[in-house]
Structures are given as C-alpha cells and as structure tokens.
Amino acid sequence: MNGEQRAPQAQPDSGTQARVPHARTAGAPGLLEIRDLRVSYRDRGVPLPAVRGVDLTLAAGETLGLAGESGCGKSTLAGAMLRLLPGNAEVSGEILLNGSDVLKMSWGQLRAVRWNEASIVFQGAMHALNPVRSVGRQIAEAILLHAPKASAATARKQVGELLEQVGVPAWRAESYPHELSGGQKQRVMIAMALACSPQLIIADEPTTALDVMVQAQVLTLLKQLVQERGVGLILISHDLSVLASTCDRVAVMYAGRIVEQGPGHRLFADAAHPYAQALAAAFPVIGDMASRRAPRGLPGDPPDPRELGGGCAFAPRCPVAVAECVEYDIRLRTVDTERSAACVHVGVSA
Amino acid sequence: MSAPAAASRRRSSPWRAFLRDREGMSGLIVLTLFGLVAIFASLLADPAGLEVTKADGPLAAAPSWDYPLGTDHAGRSVLTMVIHGSQVTLLVGLAATVISMLLGTLIGIASGHFSGLFGGALNRFTEWFLVIPYLPLAIVLATVFPPDVPKLIAVIIVIGVTSWSGTARLVRAQTMAIEARPYLERARALGGGHWHQMSRHVLPNVMPLVLANTTLTVSIAIIAETTLSFLGLGDPLRVSWGRVLDEAYALGAIDRGAWWWVLGPGVAVVLVVRAFNMCGRALERILDPRLEGRS
Amino acid sequence: MTGPSSGAGAVTRRPSRLPSPLFVLRKLGSALLMLAFVVVVNFFLFRVLPGDPAKAFAPRGRNADPEALRELRERLGLNDHWTVAFGKYVESVLSGDLGVSFSQHAEVTDVIMERLWPTVLLSGTALVIAAVLGVWLGARAGWRQGSRFDKLSSNAAVTFYSMPEWLLGLVLLVFLNRYGIFPTRGMNDPRSTLPAWLDVLWHMVLPVTVLAVVYVAEYSLIMRSSILDERRADYLTTARAKGLRDDLVMRRHAMPNALLPSMTLFFLSMGFVVAGAITVETVFSWPGLGRLTYDALRGPDIPLLQGLFLVFSAGVIIMNLVADLLMPVLDPRVRAS
Numbered sequence: 001m002n003g004e005q006r007a008p009q010a011q012p013d014s015g016t017q018a019r020v021p022h023a024r025t026a027g028a029p030g031l032l033e034i035r036d037l038r039v040s041y042r043d044r045g046v047p048l049p050a051v052r053g054v055d056l057t058l059a060a061g062e063t064l065g066l067a068g069e070s071g072c073g074k075s076t077l078a079g080a081m082l083r084l085l086p087g088n089a090e091v092s093g094e095i096l097l098n099g100s101d102v103l104k105m106s107w108g109q110l111r112a113v114r115w116n117e118a119s120i121v122f123q124g125a126m127h128a129l130n131p132v133r134s135v136g137r138q139i140a141e142a143i144l145l146h147a148p149k150a151s152a153a154t155a156r157k158q159v160g161e162l163l164e165q166v167g168v169p170a171w172r173a174e175s176y177p178h179e180l181s182g183g184q185k186q187r188v189m190i191a192m193a194l195a196c197s198p199q200l201i202i203a204d205e206p207t208t209a210l211d212v213m214v215q216a217q218v219l220t221l222l223k224q225l226v227q228e229r230g231v232g233l234i235l236i237s238h239d240l241s242v243l244a245s246t247c248d249r250v251a252v253m254y255a256g257r258i259v260e261q262g263p264g265h266r267l268f269a270d271a272a273h274p275y276a277q278a279l280a281a282a283f284p285v286i287g288d289m290a291s292r293r294a295p296r297g298l299p300g301d302p303p304d305p306r307e308l309g310g311g312c313a314f315a316p317r318c319p320v321a322v323a324e325c326v327e328y329d330i331r332l333r334t335v336d337t338e339r340s341a342a343c344v345h346v347g348v349s350a
Numbered sequence: 351m352s353a354p355a356a357a358s359r360r361r362s363s364p365w366r367a368f369l370r371d372r373e374g375m376s377g378l379i380v381l382t383l384f385g386l387v388a389i390f391a392s393l394l395a396d397p398a399g400l401e402v403t404k405a406d407g408p409l410a411a412a413p414s415w416d417y418p419l420g421t422d423h424a425g426r427s428v429l430t431m432v433i434h435g436s437q438v439t440l441l442v443g444l445a446a447t448v449i450s451m452l453l454g455t456l457i458g459i460a461s462g463h464f465s466g467l468f469g470g471a472l473n474r475f476t477e478w479f480l481v482i483p484y485l486p487l488a489i490v491l492a493t494v495f496p497p498d499v500p501k502l503i504a505v506i507i508v509i510g511v512t513s514w515s516g517t518a519r520l521v522r523a524q525t526m527a528i529e530a531r532p533y534l535e536r537a538r539a540l541g542g543g544h545w546h547q548m549s550r551h552v553l554p555n556v557m558p559l560v561l562a563n564t565t566l567t568v569s570i571a572i573i574a575e576t577t578l579s580f581l582g583l584g585d586p587l588r589v590s591w592g593r594v595l596d597e598a599y600a601l602g603a604i605d606r607g608a609w610w611w612v613l614g615p616g617v618a619v620v621l622v623v624r625a626f627n628m629c630g631r632a633l634e635r636i637l638d639p640r641l642e643g644r645s
Numbered sequence: 646m647t648g649p650s651s652g653a654g655a656v657t658r659r660p661s662r663l664p665s666p667l668f669v670l671r672k673l674g675s676a677l678l679m680l681a682f683v684v685v686v687n688f689f690l691f692r693v694l695p696g697d698p699a700k701a702f703a704p705r706g707r708n709a710d711p712e713a714l715r716e717l718r719e720r721l722g723l724n725d726h727w728t729v730a731f732g733k734y735v736e737s738v739l740s741g742d743l744g745v746s747f748s749q750h751a752e753v754t755d756v757i758m759e760r761l762w763p764t765v766l767l768s769g770t771a772l773v774i775a776a777v778l779g780v781w782l783g784a785r786a787g788w789r790q791g792s793r794f795d796k797l798s799s800n801a802a803v804t805f806y807s808m809p810e811w812l813l814g815l816v817l818l819v820f821l822n823r824y825g826i827f828p829t830r831g832m833n834d835p836r837s838t839l840p841a842w843l844d845v846l847w848h849m850v851l852p853v854t855v856l857a858v859v860y861v862a863e864y865s866l867i868m869r870s871s872i873l874d875e876r877r878a879d880y881l882t883t884a885r886a887k888g889l890r891d892d893l894v895m896r897r898h899a900m901p902n903a904l905l906p907s908m909t910l911f912f913l914s915m916g917f918v919v920a921g922a923i924t925v926e927t928v929f930s931w932p933g934l935g936r937l938t939y940d941a942l943r944g945p946d947i948p949l950l951q952g953l954f955l956v957f958s959a960g961v962i963i964m965n966l967v968a969d970l971l972m973p974v975l976d977p978r979v980r981a982s
Contacts (some may be wrong), residue, residue, distance in 0.1 A: 113888075114886055119886070126879060132976060133898075133901070138883075140886065178978055194885075480913065485920035486958065488952045581923075581924070581927070583942070598815070609819045612812075612815050616812050619812060624803060627803055642722055
C-alpha cells in the first residue's frame, strides 16, 4: 500500500532552493503526499492559477493546519484532494493517498476512495447538507454506499452511534437540516465524515459560521475524535489562532503557495515569513489585552491571479520587501530543523 | 476568483450584449422579416385575393408555382391570406401587450408600494387573475362585450385584460425590493409623495424588467389571439392567422387532407411566437445577472 | 440512550410532518375567497350585458316571445334590485342550480356533470404523462447544460411551447386523417369491435399525445431552470465527495430539491392546462367540457357558458389548494415557516 517509506521525507525536487527536512514526530509512512500540485481555473480560455506548486505530507494520526486569506487557494487544495473541483479546473502534479495517485485514478476507483479513505467536513452550518433529506438518511447513504452488504437496520444503528459520538442525540437522525442549530449541523457533518472510518479527514473551514463558544466545542470534538481513531486531519481555516492551538503542524498559504510551514505554536508566536507574521498579528492572543485592543491588519488586497509576475507574490504588500523580491521567485527555505519559509530574509538571518 | 472579471465584462451596454446573443438575434431577424411583411402586405399580395368572390384559383389545391402555399376551399391563395393575416395578428398581439404591460406595471407598482388594505386588496386581485384560467375568462369577456364596439378592439381589450397578472406579480416583487433600498428611505424622509417615489424612483428601476417581460407577453398575446379567432371569437371581417386556421378546421381541411391550408398559417404562428420567446429569453439573460451561465 | 431508537422523549420531540391546522385554514379561506370572487364576477359580468340581458339568456328565435321573456326576467331576477337578485343567484349556485341550458335542453349542472368525466380522463392522463416525462427531460437537460441532449430537447421544448395546443392537433389531423390509423374524433365508436375501455383508450391516443407534447414542453423548461438553480449547490459537492455516482447525485439530491419549486409552477400553470383542454377537445370532438364550451359559444348559450366558467375556475382553484396543502408534506422547509 504505502509506496513511500522514506522518513524523514525529502521534498520533491520542485524548487531551486533548499530542501526541507520535515520534523515528523514518528517514522510513520506518508498517508498523504502532495507533490508540486498546480491548479488553475480556465476562464474563457485564460488559465487563472489558484494553486501554484504545493508540496505537502501528512502522516497517519498527524494534524496539519492550512491557513490563509480567502482566495489563497486553500479550499481549491482541499477540493483537489478528492477531485471535486469544477470542470474548468486544470490540475497537475501528484496527490498520493496511501501511495496511489488520486489524479490518475479511474472514476470507479476514485468513487471507492472518496469518503472511504478520505472524507471532507464541509461547512455544515451553511448549505453542505441536503435540505430536503433527513440528516440520518444522508449519513446512512455514505455507509450503505461503501459497505453495500450492510443492511438498512445496521446502517441506522451506526448512524445513531455516530450522532451520539459527536454529541447529537440519536433521535435527531430524523431531523432535517433546518431543524438543527448551526453547531448541531456541523456536528452532523463531522459524524458524516466519520461514517466510513476514513484514514484522512479534510476539514474545510469547519467552524467559520459558528459563534465562538460553539467553535471551541466543535474543534475540541474534532481533535478528540481524530486522536482516538488515529486519523490524519487537515484543518483549513483563515483563523491562525485556531490552527495554532489545534494542529501539530501549520502551513500558511498565500497566492496559491505555501509560504511558511512549521509547528503550530511556533508559527503563531514567532513567524519567519512577513505574511505569516501579519496573519498571526491579525488575531488577538487570548489573554493578551494589548493585542485585542490594537489588532494589526495588513494593508492591500491579495494579488489578482492574472497579474502574478515572476517575483514574490507578497512583495507588493510586504513591509520588508527588497529589490530582489520583485525579481526572483523565492521558494521555501529552511529556517531551522522544524520550520521553513519562502522569504529572502530567511536564508540570511538563519 | 473569476467573478469580478465576468461582472465587468457583463457591464457593457445591454444592447451590445443582445447583439452578441445568437438566440436573441435570430429572433429579432425573424421578427423584422414578419414586420416588413405586415407593413408591405398590400405590395406583396393583392388584397383582392382575400375576397371569396374574386378568388380565381383552383379549389383546395395543393401548393404549385402559382400558389406556393396552395389554395383554400374557395380558391384563394393561402400565401395571400398568410401575408395579410400577419397584420391583424401582429397588431392585436402588440396592442394587447401594451394594455397588458400598462395594467401589469401600474397594478404591480401600486400593490408593491402601498401597504395596508389597498395594497393587500390589489395583491389579492392579482393573485386571483393569476389563478383563474385565462381562456374561459377571455371567452366569457368576449361574449359579453358590447356588440357596438368593433370586434378587433374588443379582442385587444379582452386579451390585455386577461394577461397582465404575470407582469404585475414580477413588478410587485421588484418594487418591494427597490423600496427596501436606502435611497428610497431618503426620498421618503425628504417628504417625497407617493407619486414622486413611484414615478421617479421605482418606475425607472422596474422598466428593464418590464421590457424583458414584454416580449414574452407578446408571444402569449399572439397565442391568445389565434386561439380566440380559432374559437370564432375574432373579427369575422378581417383575415388573421387564427381565422384562416378556424376556416380550415370548420370547412373540411382535415377531411380533404389539405395540409397546406393548415401548414402555412400554422408555421407563421409558431415562427413569430418562437421569435418573440427567443428575444424574451435573451433579454432575460442579459438583464438578470442571476441567470448568468444559462443557455 | 444509545442507538437510533431512543426513548419516549423522541416521540414527543419529533416534529410533525403535517401542516399546521392554522396553515390549512388560511389556505382554505384564501381558496374560498377566490371562489366567491368567481361567483361575483360571474353574476355581474352577465348582468351588464348590453340591451336586455333576458334576450341574451333566451334561446335564439324565442326571444321575440314576450311571455317567455317576462318569465325569464322573473327567473333571472332582472326585475329585482341587484342586491336581491345577487342573493338569489348565490343561493341557487350554492344549491347546485346553475340554470337551464337551452342548447342542450337540460339543467346546466346535469350537462356539466355528464361531460366532466371525459375531460378529467383526457387531461389527467396527459398531465400525468407530461409531468413524468417533463421532469425527466428537464432534469437531464439542465444537469448536462450545453450538451447535445440539452440543446436538442430545449429547442424542441421552446418550439412546442410556442405552439397553441390545438394547432398541433390540427396539423396532426390534417396529415394523419387519410391513413385512418387512429380515430380522429369522439371518445368511442359504436361500430367498434374492441372492448369499451380499449376503444376509449384507442380514441385517446391522438388528443393525449397532442396535450402531453405541449405540456411536456412547458414542464421540461420549468424543471430545467430549477435544476440549473440547484446545480452549484454545496450539498451536491457533499454528495459527490461521498462517492456517489453522478446520476445518483442528480436523482437523489438535485432532483428532490429542484422538484419543489417546479411543483409550484406546475400548479400555477393550470390555467394553461384548461386552455389546452378546451381547444384540443374541440379539435378532436372529444365529448368533454372543452368541446361543450365550443358548442356553447355557437349559441351563445349564456347560462351554460356561465356554468362552465364557474366549473373551470373552481377546478383550477381546487388544484391550487391541493398543491398548497401538499407542499409542506413534501418540503420540510415549508413546514418550518
């Protein structure tokens, strides 16, 4: 199954800059390996790049956070992992899930992999649940699809157990999405993602539309379930503080690239890339009243994908940009044993 | 990510967008052709050919070089009748649409603007007309219409009066959406009267929608005209497509197997109605950004 | 409390799948109000007839008889103040008395009841066929927007939608009549050797085809546009992510959602169905209410027309009421609001 046995894992040879050794907690084989993933959306013949060469690895039981502003390509990345992108998306690179490339699978193989090996927790609070089917039926549908021998009764029993596990009373299986609160819908979504016991769960902004108390509950639940089951988790959020407290490792994305990668707590406290610093500063540190009163924003907007030149995509907004930034495309560089960042200043200072 | 680009491209003038719309343009071309035929009918075919007594063709004959669409039971050329019939059909269709649009816009704006009993009553009234089947109502109205009114005018009014409710419903919804906008709050705060608010602020914003709806209403009105004529409720003194078809049915086209008698006017009806529908769909696409991406 | 079948609390907390009594009452009241308005319109429209309304209500040729006219005037309440006459009219309508048809020489109510069944049979059959086919065609076309199938079926739908139903019937008849494959008029043939029900079915083929084709055109366009509205919905991505086949994503997820708005529009277009019934029955001499309307127009048989208007309107109002009441049973979201 596992084609990749190298650990620590070497980055594929995509960048011109230094290779990045990953500090893995265990020598576990790669559950997910993404190599030089590129996605662009074709708009009237013009390709608009959304993901521009991303390398990622995830071991079983590991938790990876993916942070960035809306439009940075993090949701496209999530969609690409199960090939859920719209028809005008062009994807290249490799996405190895348990060693086999998702991008090269036939539709039949792909359908078998979807939800069974990797599932997605969508924004359940919004419209990710079908409004006219009971939530129980929607969960059971996944179970029956991937375990065709299961009887309807077994599936129903399993649905009840799943719901109880995520803290929703089992009788709610008969409810329709609009009869549930935002938090409950998100829990249902998590139960649904767990239904086929996948090895990888991708949570795409699972707490965005929820209020703070419920956010914390849902995150705790997610983290706990992932730990219990030894599932790999990719948690996508625009909120770096959430990721820092939940994830083993965090990657920050900007304009379709990963600009910094490292342990969650370190990235939040002392980021190397100026964009990651700005992102960390945009959220108040819990308990730190000063940062709450004066949150620092970042001037300007993310770049238009049509206008990306050869230099660093962040240069126009970067407070510490130098002439080199506009000219050279800067790839990830080693900061220290467990961190890497794509910034000219990194190589110099470290 | 492509949303802003698409939006800016779409913001060019609606007329330009219409010119680029293949469906809308083919509809417009067909309509122009039929319009020219109606205007120059007398030049294209001698109106004398419409009179049973002056017709000199063979009786109920299949299409030939002299009679490209064949002849009817009295030896009249079907082509001549189709050419002249376009006048009444288009005139009734357009005139009825004008009445329908006026009624629909007025009632729609008023029922959307006025809250309380008056607006509520108007809304009920609209709903009633929406639900009541239009053909029985039109039949009843046409039967009880004062006989001293020319039949042509009567048919126009009957169709206009029975076909406004769809427009009124659309306009009402749009009016309520516009009235919720801040600048209307300001107009109200500055003491703008009902008339001022409706004519200066609501009407200009409702007009594009009414325009797109007009072409669809014309197609409904033309179907209604031919149907009423077919049922014998049209003007007996003037030739229209519906009346040619009524005569074909009543005077034995089926038993004679005289397909040409039906085909000429029938194809004309379908072509014109379809062309209006095509223009309407194109306009809807251009004016309603929600429909973007539909064909 | 594990497992899906939970305790007693679940039973009480489970939301009802039926519309609330208040909702039913409101819809019922609204339908009754519409019916009442039909009765009012029916009374006044025919009372404002120019000249002597009694003459309009009297059969041709007999309106010269002053004795008969006086009697009719009395019956119609034309000598009374309109309020009194209106009261009498409402009373007789409520008791099911719609006057006397002079072209049929019978009570209007009896004439209508006799012709009701053929119309229900014809239009009902066409409607069921059209709803099933229209939903299927429209959903498939919308799901694969821009495909060959979509282009072909949408073009055909717009064409048939642009065609009055009776015109399609007329064209079919004028081409098919000479071959004599299908019967072209009436509902049965006394000379037929077929069993009665099969003979009726045989006679239904052409008129049902014509009605169904035109209704399918309308319904498929409605369904197509509803599917287009749903096509980018998030829950469809969820369904795909679960590993469902594309056709199951459409059938199990997109269709149920798109069907609900379509249903409302289907029922709103009932007036269109009535128009089709009137004209197509006329063309095929089908002995239903539609052909009866055509015949009543020849008089014109005013009492019969009045009765027919009432029945057609009532039919559509009742269909709309049924749709309104059915909606919350089918759509969990309507139940909530």
